[in-house]
Amino acid sequence: MRRERDAERFARLRARMVETQLRQRGVADALVLAAMAEVPRERFVDEFLLELAYTDGALGIGGGQTISQPYMVARMSESLELGAWIAAHPEGPPRVLDIGTGSGYQAAVLARMGASVISVERDPELAAEAKARLEELGYWDIRVEVGDGSAGLPAFAPYAGILVAAAAPEPPEPLIAELADGARLVVPVGRRDLQELTVVHRVGKRLETERLEPCVFVPLVGRFGFPQ
């Protein structure tokens, strides 16, 4: 297949993406930079978009859904602050909930960062494609569940981090409830057409909310998201 034959060329594009789109824009988290230098983004896009895999934007993945811009994947991943979590909890890999599997790219980046990833996707077709793709690439241990991620996933809670790659009107309550002490929820919050990247940090019984930067995501459709 073309994308395999071109692996070396894509590796060069990937290294340049990490340098110009991430590092030069202030992404400094070593775990994130190393993971995104490894995960072959070209394997997560459709064949006809192959040449655009490392461009500085989101790309369509079918069904009106998108694979997020590399910079946004990096910002969200570093906002989880998994390095600090791992240092404080060396006993095992941090369990991270990834809502909106889409292509599976974000889930693969989190797994590369050392997380034990559970990813939830509402579209069964996208979920099946992502699961197959992740297995093909060797990510056997990423769990992909079909369901409404806005309502959380209590079966594996609490989580060391929760990342939502779709826009919500408010940080979904069930997700806040599933944060472990010290964990962070990263979610775009706002209107359907414009949001702010938002971090909710649980510190004991307290919640600290921080707004980072404007962003545009497809809507989180579900009970604690937007109506269909």
Ligand code: SAH
């Ligand atoms: N993280 C993905 C991009 C996500 S795009 C990647 O790396 O490719 C947003 C995804 O969220 C879409 O696939 C959409 O179907 C899904 N989604 C929307 N609402 C959802 C919900 N309530 N629960 C789970 N997934 C949802």
